[in-house]
Amino acid sequence: MVGDCFQSIAVEKNDENICARIKDTFSGPRCFVLLAKQKVDVSICDKIEGRDSHVSDCIQGVAEQKNDESLCAQIEKSTYSDSCYASLASLKQDASICASIEQERKRNSCYENLEASPEALAEEEQAEEEGDEKYGIIEKDGKVYIKSKPGEVLSISSSDLPDWANAQMVVVGASAVCVGPPSTISSGDSNVLLNGLPVARKGDETSHGGSITEGSDKIFINGVPAAFVGAQTVCPMVSPGPVPHVGGPISNNGY
Incomplete structure (x- = not known):
């Protein structure tokens, strides 16, 4: 795609x-995101036009x-700033950051997530003790x-994963089976891309x-x-028509 070509050149240079020359509504914002992260310059985010989710x-x-985590305060909508705080809490393994999350359900989920992955934390602690920090895809004791x-952004493809993990993992854009209007997964870990999309x-x-309420006990993304596929989602009751929107299970991988 033309957008992907411009994006590659922008990142290389x-x-x-160069991102401003991309007309694609996905590749254009994604280009700015990659450059902002590469330069660690939040001001580049101001150049993104369109959806609040891209900014x-x-x-x-x-x-x-x-x-x-203080940068999360620059995100205007709490729906998105809450996700930012939750991500930083996970990255820093600091439960105190969860207190900045406005929505109670998401705040509680943040606290729960930090307690829900002892295997991943133990893996990291062991690596630090051994002075051998590992990155990428690590398989151990039947877990990934x-x-x-x-x-850095870790880009992986389906072929890099064990078949069972590839069959289960989900990326942004995956669909959920719902009552009412269709729903898709809209956020993920932007530091881990599977087939080019955040996991x-x-x-x-x-x-x-809404949000994803279930996580795998065998696959961990940055802890x-x-x-x-099959994990449950929840949604607030949204009624644009005669049928209310209710979250349901994730129905596909999204790639």
């Missing part, structure tokens, strides 16, 4: 001005690169741990303002349980 992804990406280096985790958002 470290020049976000929030950009700010969150820089916040994750800088390991600085996917970890990106601080300040979804427990606690990530759906397109109707957070991964979303999986």
